[in-house]
Amino acid sequence: MTLIVQKYGGTSVGSPALIHGVAAQINRVRARGGQIAVVVSAMGDSTDRLLDLARELTPEPDACELDALLATGEQVSVALLAMALRATGTPAKSFTGAQAGIMTSSVHGKARIESIDANRLQEELAAGIVPVIAGFQGIDTNGNITTIGRGGSDTTAVAIAVALRADECQILTDVDGVFTTDPRMVADARCLDRLSFEEMLELSGQGSRVLHLRAVEFARKYNMPLRVLSAFRASAGTLICAEENAVEAARVAGIAFNRDEAQFNFIGLPDVPGTAVTVLKPVSDANIDVDMIVVSAARGGKTDLSFTVHRDDYVQTEKIATSLIKGFPDTGLVSNNAVAKLSVVGVGMRSHAGVATQMFETMAREGINVRLVSTSEIKISILIDEADLERAVRALHESYGLDRS
Amino acid sequence: MTLIVQKYGGTSVGSPALIHGVAAQINRVRARGGQIAVVVSAMGDSTDRLLDLARELTPEPDACELDALLATGEQVSVALLAMALRATGTPAKSFTGAQAGIMTSSVHGKARIESIDANRLQEELAAGIVPVIAGFQGIDTNGNITTIGRGGSDTTAVAIAVALRADECQILTDVDGVFTTDPRMVADARCLDRLSFEEMLELSGQGSRVLHLRAVEFARKYNMPLRVLSAFRASAGTLICAEENAVEAARVAGIAFNRDEAQFNFIGLPDVPGTAVTVLKPVSDANIDVDMIVVSAARGGKTDLSFTVHRDDYVQTEKIATSLIKGFPDTGLVSNNAVAKLSVVGVGMRSHAGVATQMFETMAREGINVRLVSTSEIKISILIDEADLERAVRALHESYGLDRS
Numbered sequence: 001m002t003l004i005v006q007k008y009g010g011t012s013v014g015s016p017a018l019i020h021g022v023a024a025q026i027n028r029v030r031a032r033g034g035q036i037a038v039v040v041s042a043m044g045d046s047t048d049r050l051l052d053l054a055r056e057l058t059p060e061p062d063a064c065e066l067d068a069l070l071a072t073g074e075q076v077s078v079a080l081l082a083m084a085l086r087a088t089g090t091p092a093k094s095f096t097g098a099q100a101g102i103m104t105s106s107v108h109g110k111a112r113i114e115s116i117d118a119n120r121l122q123e124e125l126a127a128g129i130v131p132v133i134a135g136f137q138g139i140d141t142n143g144n145i146t147t148i149g150r151g152g153s154d155t156t157a158v159a160i161a162v163a164l165r166a167d168e169c170q171i172l173t174d175v176d177g178v179f180t181t182d183p184r185m186v187a188d189a190r191c192l193d194r195l196s197f198e199e200m201l202e203l204s205g206q207g208s209r210v211l212h213l214r215a216v217e218f219a220r221k222y223n224m225p226l227r228v229l230s231a232f233r234a235s236a237g238t239l240i241c242a243e244e245n246a247v248e249a250a251r252v253a254g255i256a257f258n259r260d261e262a263q264f265n266f267i268g269l270p271d272v273p274g275t276a277v278t279v280l281k282p283v284s285d286a287n288i289d290v291d292m293i294v295v296s297a298a299r300g301g302k303t304d305l306s307f308t309v310h311r312d313d314y315v316q317t318e319k320i321a322t323s324l325i326k327g328f329p330d331t332g333l334v335s336n337n338a339v340a341k342l343s344v345v346g347v348g349m350r351s352h353a354g355v356a357t358q359m360f361e362t363m364a365r366e367g368i369n370v371r372l373v374s375t376s377e378i379k380i381s382i383l384i385d386e387a388d389l390e391r392a393v394r395a396l397h398e399s400y401g402l403d404r405s
Numbered sequence: 406m407t408l409i410v411q412k413y414g415g416t417s418v419g420s421p422a423l424i425h426g427v428a429a430q431i432n433r434v435r436a437r438g439g440q441i442a443v444v445v446s447a448m449g450d451s452t453d454r455l456l457d458l459a460r461e462l463t464p465e466p467d468a469c470e471l472d473a474l475l476a477t478g479e480q481v482s483v484a485l486l487a488m489a490l491r492a493t494g495t496p497a498k499s500f501t502g503a504q505a506g507i508m509t510s511s512v513h514g515k516a517r518i519e520s521i522d523a524n525r526l527q528e529e530l531a532a533g534i535v536p537v538i539a540g541f542q543g544i545d546t547n548g549n550i551t552t553i554g555r556g557g558s559d560t561t562a563v564a565i566a567v568a569l570r571a572d573e574c575q576i577l578t579d580v581d582g583v584f585t586t587d588p589r590m591v592a593d594a595r596c597l598d599r600l601s602f603e604e605m606l607e608l609s610g611q612g613s614r615v616l617h618l619r620a621v622e623f624a625r626k627y628n629m630p631l632r633v634l635s636a637f638r639a640s641a642g643t644l645i646c647a648e649e650n651a652v653e654a655a656r657v658a659g660i661a662f663n664r665d666e667a668q669f670n671f672i673g674l675p676d677v678p679g680t681a682v683t684v685l686k687p688v689s690d691a692n693i694d695v696d697m698i699v700v701s702a703a704r705g706g707k708t709d710l711s712f713t714v715h716r717d718d719y720v721q722t723e724k725i726a727t728s729l730i731k732g733f734p735d736t737g738l739v740s741n742n743a744v745a746k747l748s749v750v751g752v753g754m755r756s757h758a759g760v761a762t763q764m765f766e767t768m769a770r771e772g773i774n775v776r777l778v779s780t781s782e783i784k785i786s787i788l789i790d791e792a793d794l795e796r797a798v799r800a801l802h803e804s805y806g807l808d809r810s
Contacts, residue, residue: 016462050481057421057485058492065491066500069484072477076455079474080462086470087463094473098503099548120548143504143525 002034003166007157012231014044023084039157042073063108067211074134082132091129097137104138113144116163154215162222171233177238180402181255188403196243202345202379251348252400262337266305271298288313340389343381362399407439409570412562417636419449428489432732444562447478468513479539487537497535509543516551521568559620567627577636582643586660587805593808601648604658606786607750656753657805667719672737676703693718744795748786
């Protein structure tokens with residue numbers, strides 16, 4: 001018998017009416033004859049409300065107790081969904097992370113799933129019961145409640161699917177699937193049928209916030225097929241699987257972008273070992289994530305170093321950079337917090353030459369200045385002025401023929 | 406070292422500010438050098454809000470899932486209180502019922518505590534940590550979350566106190582202790598220093614809603630001293646303990662009353678075996694609780710039967726009674742839904758004659774008609790017109806000298 005694990009996000013269970021809709025969708029899957037287990041996030045903004053409550057109480061809530069508090073959010077939604085299913089005559093049972101046997105590390109707020117004792121869930125499935133499992137949470141070896149970080153319900157779903165040896169893990173969400181680019185920006189953006197894990201990793205790391213990065217990594221590691229589909233209407237969605245199964249690898253699968261970038265250029269740094277560390281360490285010591293890093297080829301004992309950070313970190317990073325530059329008297333510093341990153345992603349790049357050339361040609365034709373370039377095996381990222389972003393995405397989407405399937 | 410178990414109700418933890426107040430009170434107990442474990446109810450009206458959510462979803466929510474849902478209420482308050490304690494530097498840790506080792510029967514919504522595995526709590530106490538335990542909930546042998554019924558946090562506190570062999574179980578509430586009668590009715594009602602378990606059982610069963618009946622029964626069974634005291638200000642409160650420790654047994658400890666009564670009199674029923682059953686069974690079959698039952702001595706083959714029910718059940722009971730009376734052609738039926746019950750309670754009655762006589766004398770002096778009388782070893786209850794209730798309570802309070810300690 002086929003077994004599908006479905007995950008519903010917070011917006012899908014945000015009200016009693018929506019919960020009834022989710023129950024109906026689960027019943028439709030059951031009616032097709034397969035087994036189903038369900039992972040659910042907390043209702044709507046309930047996690048934020050619990051966080052507000054904790055912060056009203058104390059500015060720095062204890063991490064262990066914060067996990068015990070936040071875990072109630074999912075416990076509410078699984079109980080309600082199981083009730084809704086039972087009200088339709090479908091046998092169902094709610095499970096907290098602990099009840100579902102989800103063992104995690106003890107890093108509160110950021111725990112990692114270490115193992116799942118799926119015996120209890122398997123018994124329920126064998127008895128024809130739909131297990132409704134709280135996402136985002138587990139229990140450590142001391143019996144303390146843990147959470148695996150925000151967005152972690154996707155990861156819970158994949159881990160449960162792996163533990164139950166499910167045929168597919170479905171992430172039900174408020175979009176129809178993974179698109180060639182953001183449909184709000186490009187009207188003829190197309191929903192992809194298939195995508196490789198690698199492509200999805202590059203896309204989800206780049207701001208296509210359909211799927212949590214860790215969930216994709218986890219699915220790839222255990223080769224668990226993932227499907228992203230609409231929680232609100234019938235659609236096949238997008239299947240994310242191993243590359244060999246992704247029948248027709250397009251040259252370019254999609255275009256991701258991220259507006260919230262800020263750029264720092266150190267021009268004319270001494271080309272000696274350790275310079276990059278001298279510049280980047282104070283930034284990472286301040287807990288600022290550095291995204292792109294580009295070091296130019298040396299010329300006359302000098303080199304340039306550019307990096308980007310999240311725009312929220314711009315002011316703090318500029319302070320650090322301004323202080324750093326004092327140690328390099330002949331070096332210039334240019335910063336810019338109105339830049340955006342755009343990435344072209346596709347496993348097809350490997351075998352199709354000219355993807356990068358075409359990108360630069362398109363930018364040149366549009367008169368868009370490319371400020372920084374960084375490449376990986378299946379991705380080319382460029383940094384451009386934010387003002388040019390929409391034009392660049394539309395031009396590339398058309399240039400790579402992403403509007404045609 | 407002394408060990409005290411304290412229980413705080415929902416109104417005591419209804420807001421972050423109140424939770425800080427509770428943390429401060431716990432710290433004061435700790436500062437005196439003893440160990441302390443704490444049992445907490447859900448914040449304010451959060452249980453009602455969860456119930457509303459479930460009922461919005463489905464008119465008859467599944468009992469098992471309802472327990473999983475309601476249990477989140479206490480999980481929120483224990484996490485917040487533990488956070489508040491830790492914010493003051495006091496080591497504390499929250500426990501769900503399951504984590505605290507509270508094993509219950511499987512009757513969802515009305516589970517009974519069957520055993521407590523106190524090892525984990527004892528370890529925490531030995532390590533100087535304050536365990537903050539969710540009241541009202543536990544886990545059954547199948548690992549399902551259960552609740553022990555509303556108001557059950559008192560019972561949890563007593564059970565935890567018994568399991569930890571505590572010196573005293575303190576119920577912190579919004580009143581100063583147990584009063585001789587309701588202070589809102591009699592201005593010079595006095596807070597009692599001591600009371601026997603038996604007296605408290607009679608008082609709490611009669612509408613002095615300070616303590617949950619099951620908690621008092623449990624405390625009596627295991628001889629665990631109970632203390633009722635204010636959550637908001639320093640007071641010694643009322644100690645409830647075994648009779649031999651209740652140094653000076655007064656003739657009358659207190660006066661309880663209950664306005665919500667309705668009375669049914671069957672006059673001239675045939676005095677044959679089984680008549681009482683014929684009358685009372687249809688009432689209890691309709692799930693209506695019968696409170697007082699009085700059967701008069703027979704006269705000429707006839708007898709009278711009177712009983713009282715909660716006023717909410719008046720209409721339904723009247724239908725049943727009207728139907729019943731058809732089977733007894735010579736019997737009269739009189740009903741009244743504007744009556745109140747008043748009870749005088751005290752172990753001292755056993756050795757002090759004349760408590761009943763004094764009661765009837767007082768009623769006669771006040772011109773108050775006594776409609777029904779029922780007595781137990783330490784209690785005399787009378788049914789009177791509701792309009793006479795305040796006058797009766799005040800007169801008896803003065804007559805028994807309850808205003809003087």
